[in-house]
Amino acid sequence: MTDLATLLREKYEPVIGLEIHAQLNTRTKIFCPCPTDFGAEANANTCPVCLGLPGALPVLNQAVVEKAAFAAFALNLHINEVSVFSRKNYFYPDLPKGYQISQYDQPFSVAGYVEIPTSERDEGGRPIAWQLKRFRIQRMHIEEDAGKSLHEGLPGSSDASYVNLNRSGVPLVEIVSEPDFRSSWEAYDYVQYLRRALLYVDACDGNMEEGSLRCDANVSIRRRGSDRFGTRTETKNLNSFRFIQRAIDYEIARQIRILEEGGHIVQETRLWNEREARTYTMRSKEEAHDYRYFPEPDLPPLVLSAETIAALRARVPELPEPRRRRFAEAYGLSLEDSTLVTTTREAADFFEACVRASGNPRAAFNWIANELLARIPIEKLSLTTSPVSPEALAELLALVTDGTLSNKLAKEVFERMLSTGKPPKAIVQELGGGQVSDVGRIEAIAAEVIAANPKQTAEYRAGKTPLFAFFVGQVMKATKGKANPQVVNEVLKRLLEPPQ
Amino acid sequence: MNLLDFDIDRLHTALQARHCSAAEVCRAALATIEQRNPALNALLSILPDRALKQAADTDARLAAGAPLRPLEGVPIVIKDNQCLAGTRTTCASQMLANYMATYTATAVARLEAAGAVIVGKANLDEFAMGSSNENSAFGPVRHPLDPNRVPGGSSGGSAAAVAAGMCLAATGSDTGGSIRQPAAFCGVVGVKPTYGRVSRYGLVAFGSSLDQIGPLTRTVRDAARMLRVMAGYDEHDATSSLHAVPDYLAELSGDADTDLRGWRIGVAQEAFGAGLDPAVELAVRQALKTFEALGATLVEVSLPRLGYAIADYYIIATAEASANLARFDGVRYGYRAPDVTTVHDLYALSREQGFGPEVKRRILLGTYALSSGYYDAYYLKAQKVRTLLRRDFDRAFEQCDVLVTPTAPTPAFKLGEKTDDPLQMYLSDIYTVTLNLAGVPGMSLPCGKSGEGLPIGLQIVAPAFEESRMFRAGWALEHALLQ
Ligand SMILES: [Zn+2]
Numbered sequence: 009m010t011d012l013a014t015l016l017r018e019k020y021e022p023v024i025g026l027e028i029h030a031q032l033n034t035r036t037k038i039f040c041p042c043p044t045d046f047g048a049e050a051n052a053n054t055c056p057v058c059l060g061l062p063g064a065l066p067v068l069n070q071a072v073v074e075k076a077a078f079a080a081f082a083l084n085l086h087i088n089e090v091s092v093f094s095r096k097n098y099f100y101p102d103l104p105k106g107y108q109i110s111q112y113d114q115p116f117s118v119a120g121y122v123e124i125p126t127s128e129r130d131e132g133g134r135p136i137a138w139q140l141k142r143f144r145i146q147r148m149h150i151e152e153d154a155g156k157s158l159h160e161g162l163p164g165s166s167d168a169s170y171v172n173l174n175r176s177g178v179p180l181v182e183i184v185s186e187p188d189f190r191s192s193w194e195a196y197d198y199v200q201y202l203r204r205a206l207l208y209v210d211a212c213d214g215n216m217e218e219g220s221l222r223c224d225a226n227v228s229i230r231r232r233g234s235d236r237f238g239t240r241t242e243t244k245n246l247n248s249f250r251f252i253q254r255a256i257d258y259e260i261a262r263q264i265r266i267l268e269e270g271g272h273i274v275q276e277t278r279l280w281n282e283r284e285a286r287t288y289t290m291r292s293k294e295e296a297h298d299y300r301y302f303p304e305p306d307l308p309p310l311v312l313s314a315e316t317i318a319a320l321r322a323r324v325p326e327l328p329e330p331r332r333r334r335f336a337e338a339y340g341l342s343l344e345d346s347t348l349v350t351t352t353r354e355a356a357d358f359f360e361a362c363v364r365a366s367g368n369p370r371a372a373f374n375w376i377a378n379e380l381l382a383r384i385p386i387e388k389l390s391l392t393t394s395p396v397s398p399e400a401l402a403e404l405l406a407l408v409t410d411g412t413l414s415n416k417l418a419k420e421v422f423e424r425m426l427s428t429g430k431p432p433k434a435i436v437q438e439l440g441g442g443q444v445s446d447v448g449r450i451e452a453i454a455a456e457v458i459a460a461n462p463k464q465t466a467e468y469r470a471g472k473t474p475l476f477a478f479f480v481g482q483v484m485k486a487t488k489g490k491a492n493p494q495v496v497n498e499v500l501k502r503l504l505e506p507p508q
Numbered sequence: 509m510n511l512l513d514f515d516i517d518r519l520h521t522a523l524q525a526r527h528c529s530a531a532e533v534c535r536a537a538l539a540t541i542e543q544r545n546p547a548l549n550a551l552l553s554i555l556p557d558r559a560l561k562q563a564a565d566t567d568a569r570l571a572a573g574a575p576l577r578p579l580e581g582v583p584i585v586i587k588d589n590q591c592l593a594g595t596r597t598t599c600a601s602q603m604l605a606n607y608m609a610t611y612t613a614t615a616v617a618r619l620e621a622a623g624a625v626i627v628g629k630a631n632l633d634e635f636a637m638g639s640s641n642e643n644s645a646f647g648p649v650r651h652p653l654d655p656n657r658v659p660g661g662s663s664g665g666s667a668a669a670v671a672a673g674m675c676l677a678a679t680g681s682d683t684g685g686s687i688r689q690p691a692a693f694c695g696v697v698g699v700k701p702t703y704g705r706v707s708r709y710g711l712v713a714f715g716s717s718l719d720q721i722g723p724l725t726r727t728v729r730d731a732a733r734m735l736r737v738m739a740g741y742d743e744h745d746a747t748s749s750l751h752a753v754p755d756y757l758a759e760l761s762g763d764a765d766t767d768l769r770g771w772r773i774g775v776a777q778e779a780f781g782a783g784l785d786p787a788v789e790l791a792v793r794q795a796l797k798t799f800e801a802l803g804a805t806l807v808e809v810s811l812p813r814l815g816y817a818i819a820d821y822y823i824i825a826t827a828e829a830s831a832n833l834a835r836f837d838g839v840r841y842g843y844r845a846p847d848v849t850t851v852h853d854l855y856a857l858s859r860e861q862g863f864g865p866e867v868k869r870r871i872l873l874g875t876y877a878l879s880s881g882y883y884d885a886y887y888l889k890a891q892k893v894r895t896l897l898r899r900d901f902d903r904a905f906e907q908c909d910v911l912v913t914p915t916a917p918t919p920a921f922k923l924g925e926k927t928d929d930p931l932q933m934y935l936s937d938i939y940t941v942t943l944n945l946a947g948v949p950g951m952s953l954p955c956g957k958s959g960e961g962l963p964i965g966l967q968i969v970a971p972a973f974e975e976s977r978m979f980r981a982g983w984a985l986e987h988a989l990l991q
Contacts, residue, residue, distance in 0.1 A: 056611050058653055060835045062604065062712040063591045063613060067746045095831050097878070099855055106834020169851075171839070300878035302887055305716035307746050 021232045022260045023240075024189035024225060026252075028202060029180050030212040031220040032075040033151070038152050038179035039066030039109065046218045050172040058177035060104030065306050067369055068093075072179040074311065076116055076150050078209035079181050082327055083145050083202070085120030087317050089151070093304040098297045102155035102171050112301040115149035116181075122205070124329050125343055126197040138343050143198050144186040150310075153178040187237065192256035197221060199252055200340070204328045208353045216248050223252050227259040229267060239273040243287050244341065245280050254462040255280040259287055331356055332353075339369035348377060351418075354390030358398055360459075361391065365402030368409065376402060379422055395426050404432040411445050411492060412436065445492035447499065450483065453491070454499050457482045468504055479504065509536040512673040516730045518583055519676060523570065523581050530570070530581030530625065534563035537583035537627045541674045548650045550659075550668040551598050551628035552588050559583070562625040571622075578737050580623035584894065585669045585678040589630040590616050590721065599712050600644035603836045603843045603862035607772045611708020614745065615679065615721045615738040622737040627675055631665030634834065634864045636686055636714045638662050639936045642927055643866045650923075652694060653962065657920040658843040666724045667694035677725045677734050681711055683718045684821050685916070685940025688952035691724050692915035692965020695954045697731045697982070698724045700940070702972045703947035704749035706735070707742030713832040715825035716747075718944040728953060728982040732756035735975065742916035751973050759980050766984040769803030774908030775982070778814040779939055785918040791855030791956030791964040792914045798988050799912070799981070809904040809911065814942060817892050818934055821941040823877045823890035830874030836862065846967055898946045905971045910981050913939045915952040939967055951978045952984060 016022070037044055040057035056064035057415035080087050123142040127135035132288040155173035161172055183202065189195045203221055213220050228240035243259055246252045260282075263273050277296075278287040326334075328350050335356070336346040349359040362372040380389065380396065391398070404422060407413045413421060413436065424435045444450060457479060458465050467476040483496050509532060514522070515600065522528045538556050545551050566581040586592055589599045591609035598604045612620070633643035641649040641664025649664040650671040651657035659668040663680030667690035670678050680687035682700035691698025699722040707722045713719060723734030736756050742748045759765050775796060780789060796806055838844035838858030845857030863871070877886035904911060917934055926933040943950040948969060955966035966985075970978040 059840065061610065061841070062597065062599070062835070063609075063708075063710040064611075065709050065745050065747075067744060092629075097831050097834060099834065099837060101837075101839050101851060104835060104840060106837060107831050116751070298880045300831075300875065300880070300883075302827060302831070302878055302883070305747075306713075474967075 012261055012264060015268070016260075019232060020229050020264055020267070021234075022190060022256075023187045023228045023230060023237055024192070024195050024256060026183075026185045026189070026195055026198065027224040027226070028183045028185075028199065029153075029222045030079065030183060030202075030206055032072055032079070032179040032181060032211055033213045034069060034071040034075055034179055034222075036069055036071070037177035038069050038072045038150070039177055042177065045176050046215075048174055050170070053174040054176065054458060058104070059173060060106075061178075066109060066304075068307060068310065069179070072150065074320060075179070075211045076148075076181055077312075077317065078324060079183075079206055079211040080117040080120070080148055081321055081324040082205040082209040082211065082501035083120040083122060083148065083183065085117035085145060085148050087117045087312060088114065089312055089314065089317070090114065091116045091310045093150075093307045093310070094301045095188060095304050096151075097300045100157075101169065102152065102157045102173070102176070104155065104173060104176055108152060108154060109304055109307070110151035110182075110301075111149035114309075115147045117148045118146065120145035120148065122201055122329065123196065124197060124201045125347065126194050128191060128193050136346075141194065143188045143194070146184045146186050148181050148183045151180050151182060152176070153180050192253045192260070194248055195225065196253040197255055199249060201329065204351065208328050210323055219247065222247050225252065225256050225259070227256055227263065228273070229260065229263045239275050241273065241276055241278050241287075243278045243280055250430075251280055251282055254285065255287060258285065262287070279360065327351060328353075328356075335359075339363060339373070341369070341373060345373055345377070348386070351371065351386045352389070354393075355386050357387055358391055358394060361398035362401050365399045366405045368402075368405055371405045371408070372401070375405060375422075375431070379419070383426065395429070396422075400425060400431050406431055407436065417490065444487050444490045445495050447495055448498050450487075450491055450495050451503070453486050454479070454483055454496070454503050457486065458503055465504065476500065476504070509533070510673060511536055511540060511583070514676060515725070515727045516579070516676055517727075519582060520576055520580065524576060530563040530566035531560065533581055534559050534583055534627065537625075537673075537675055538947050540672065541628060544652075544672050544674065547655060548646075548652060548672060548763055549647050550631055550649050550665040550667050550672065550674060551585065551666070552598055552600065552631050552646055553629040554712060554751050555585045555595060555626055555628055558595075559625050559627045560738040562620070566623055566625065577621075578733055579619060579621035579677075580885075581686055582624050582677060583627045583675045584619060584624045585628050585630045585666055585675040586616055586626055587632055587663055587666050587678065587680050589632060589712040589714075590679060591712070592616055592626065592629070595629065596627070597712065598646070599635045600632045600646055601863065601867070602645045603859075604646070605843065607842055608830060609710075611710065612715070613721070614707035614742045616710065617870045618738050618740075619679070619734070624677075624737075628669070629870045630663070630669055630678055630680075633662035633664070633686075634867050635712065635829070636662040636681055636683055636719075637829070637870055639689060639933050640921070640923075640926065641665065641690070642923060642985070643864055645864055648923060651920050654920070657962070659661060659699070660693035660916070660920060662686040662690075663724065664690045664693075667691050667696055667698065670694070670696045670724050670726060673828050677723055677730055677732075679721055679738075680696040681714075681719055681721050682944065683715045683825055684944050685937040687722045687724060688940050688950055688955050688965065688967060689916045689936060691952040692954075693920035693963065695963030695965075696724050696726060697728055697951065698722065699731045699735055699951045699975070699978075700943060700949060701735060701739065701975060702749070703944070705751070705753075705949070705973065705975070707740075707745040707748045709742055709744035709748075713828075715944075716832060717828060718821075718825055720944075728761050728951070728979055728986050729757060731951065732760060732975075732979045732983075749973070751781050754976050756976055756979050758985045759976065765980060766987045767803055768968045768981065768984050770800075771804040771910075771981065772807045772908040773799050773804045774807050774904050774911040776809050776811045776814070776904065776911060776913065777813045779913035783917050783935065783938070783959055784914060785958075787958040788916070788918060788964050790915050791958075792912070792966050795955040795966050795985060795989075796912060798985060801943075802984050804981075807855045809907050811900045811904060811942070813893065813897050813900055814938070817897060817942040817945060818938055820890050820893045821937070821945055822873065822934060823886050824894065824945070826870040827887050828874065828875030830871045830878065833863075833867065833871055854924070866930070894945045897942055901942075901946045901948055901969075901971070909970075910977050911969040913967045913969065915939060915953075915967040918962070919958045919962035919964055943969060947974045949978055951982050953982050955985070955989065966982065
């Protein structure tokens with residue numbers, strides 16, 4: 009039997025679409041004033057509205073509209089001037105009203121895209137070749153979250169389930185992509201970027217462990233060259249980047265195996281089980297709900313004037329991919345390097361401030377990437393949290409450029425900047441001055457060293473060239489390491505030349 | 509003291525003059541309740557302690573020289589589908605038989621803040637679904653004038669309580685006529701305000717796009733006073749209107765206000781068609797003559813799609829109800845079937861046992877109308893018809909200031925007379941449902957009696973947010989009929 013990689017290359021093409029639920033990071037819920045904090049005592053963050061008590065009514069939180077608008081801009085979506093909330097009807101113990109308020113045929117925003125670098129990965133997970141691709145986004149609508157059912161780990165769990173409604177009414181957007189992904193890594197890169205973009209516009213905290221970002225994947229397989237879609241399955245419960253990628257790969261392999269064995273794909277919803285690293289049937293097409301959507305009579309249509317939309321748009325910061333491209337072009341950074349420094353908006357701000365202060369993008373990048381990020385994770389790097397300000401770092405870079413500090417000395421100064429918070433010049437003073445680059449002074453010291461070591465001098469001059477390092481070491485020792493190594497090399501070479 | 513001798517104006521005159529105290533009034537109401545409620549079954553909860561405390565507060569205020577609030581010391585009854593914190597709110601359903609409300613409906617809170625004394629919670633058709641009050645899980649309400657007849661529904665308990673002198677005013681809710689039809693049957697005044705005029709927060713929803721809370725009272729002035737207190741924007745209800753609430757009473761005082769010269773009263777022939785009881789037609793036509801005598805001109809208008817209203821209503825109202833009643837699932841509150849072992853059984857049996865037959869019928873109808881494959885043919889089509897009905901009213905109001913129709917095709921019918929024929933029962937709402945679909949306000953007020961001495965109601969319809977016109981015309985008629 010042909011192996012999967014060959015089948016994928018020659019015979020089959022996966023078609024993948026993603027539905028992502030992102031929690032909007034408002035302070036209060038979408039239809040009531042309850043707080044959205046994660047981790048509160050069970051059912052503490054509730055009121056008649058989010059408990060679905062008789063007679064309670066939803067009122068739309070305007071902060072949700074703003075955050076949703078920012079999310080839409082981050083994904084180049086068109087915001088509809090009129091969108092309509094609908095009831096999605098189904099019974100579930102953690103759905104207090106028996107319906108979820110969502111949007112259906114008139115969603116908040118439509119027709120977006122992202123154009124981002126993506127790459128397949130080798131066995132070790134390393135990117136093979138980056139290329140820019142455009143992934144279209146069909147729509148993004150606003151909805152409320154349900155509560156959480158707890159079946160395990162509580163007293164009485166053996167014969168009862170519990171419901172925590174703290175999440176009930178937490179605002180979400182559902183972002184539905186077009187079926188534009190052709191591999192799990194494309195999906196992976198898309199979700200990574202989507203998270204980054206939502207964080208840039210401060211619409212979502214991106215915390216996957218707490219469920220702020222959840223992903224369902226639609227996967228189908230078709231013959232290469234075909235323009236028709238195969239039967240698809242939907243895989244739910246993908247709450248980490250790794251799960252998304254692995255579950256899609258699992259599903260691709262499963263479907264190809266079925267097709268190769270002459271079988272048919274069954275349209276169904278499947279559930280990813282991380283422990284067993286496989287998907288399971290959750291419900292078939294026949295068991296699918298009829299959600300009986302109809303317009304929510306308790307909420308008037310959401311109307312946003314063109315002026316309001318424009319005013320919101322004006323508040324959107326530069327998005328991660330445009331910013332990455334600008335950094336790459338203006339500062340000569342590679343794709344990987346520009347991606348790294350634009351990981352978060354705060355890190356990009358830090359980098360750019362350092363570039364502005366130093367005028368030296370390459371050195372700024374190297375110092376941030378190699379030294380600063382060795383000590384602080386990039387997610388935490390910002391103008392306010394960095395132990396070293398971009399200006400101080402720029403000052404240090406200037407001292408290296410003008411020769412005051414060798415790289416080795418600079419690292420020492422950097423250490424002290426971190427521990428003391430003092431500016432680099434003050435630390436250089438404390439260390440008894442910077443690097444010694446004065447040729448005359450180094451010549452004098454080198455001459456002393458040569459005079460004091462006649463045996464080694466003779467041997468060197470007789471051709472035992474590896475002894476050169478010995479002389480460098482001696483000069484460095486005499487200058488307590490502060491001699492400019494380049495000057496030392498030059499001077500020693502000159503003075504040690506065998507007499508002609 | 510007998511509350512039947514009073515309306516709010518007279519009560520306030522008496523309180524102001526210290527001819528009586530609020531406590532005496534409250535005790536009189538409680539005495540009437542004690543005497544008549546066992547037979548009438550108009551109230552599901554009686555709140556003597558709470559009411560007497562409120563009345564004592566009023567007396568203390570008055571003793572301290574405070575001015576009368578708009579409803580100071582007025583004993584009222586709240587329909588039991590409106591939440592009052594700390595009391596049972598049953599919706600006349602086994603599903604909520606022991607449900608204690610944790611918060612108070614906005615309209616109810618406004619009544620209390622205006623000094624009203626809540627003496628009880630009124631019986632109704634289960635979840636406000638019915639036209640006779642026979643659908644209550646806690647037994648039917650009897651007509652105060654004839655125990656073999658229905659008081660109308662679904663606000664039958666409210667109407668009967670006002671008519672029997674258990675209170676001076678009551679709240680009802682009106683989704684397709686549930687305030688106006690029982691008001692007509694019981695001979696009291698009932699108002700369905702413009703959609704959005706009164707907050708629905710705390711009203712247990714039936715048909716969300718149709719429901720309105722409104723007053724039932726002994727006089728038009730009292731209804732205007734009650735509505736003025738309840739109406740107005742509420743930040744808890746996104747469908748409540750920002751429209752300013754006029755002082756409805758301002759034009760209901762002097763003799764000049766009974767002068768309707770220059771008024772055009774619209775009469776739609778479609779509202780006098782087949783099925784209309786001759787006694788009702790006679791009384792309404794008499795009232796139209798009275799309007800003419802007051803100076804108004806009768807104008808013939810047309811509501812060509814009135815015939816579609818009932819069908820349209822029963823699709824939209826039941827569709828919304830099917831979702832609104834989904835929250836009653838036995839999980840968090842309300843009735844839970846005993847001895848269930850699966851979630852599915854928890855839902856199925858709790859709802860099977862908790863809901864009555866009419867509620868189940870409507871949930872099924874509504875679920876069907878929204879189902880995949882049927883949505884376009886039913887729900888979507890019904891919404892289009894609704895738009896057309898609204899246009900019929902817009903067009904009619906280009907030619908007249910208010911419209912006049914019968915409130916119900918017949919006077920109060922007998923218990924059991926229509927229970928076997930839901931369609932016949934639904935037809936008793938023919939003149940009222942159209943207003944809910946169009947969102948416009950309507951008021952029923954007594955205009956005569958049948959040969960058997962049963963009250964007959966007349967409906968005055970006004971354009972949206974023009975309740976003032978309805979009150980003015982109604983007050984003038986009421987005045988003239990008293991002469
Ligand atoms: Zn809440």
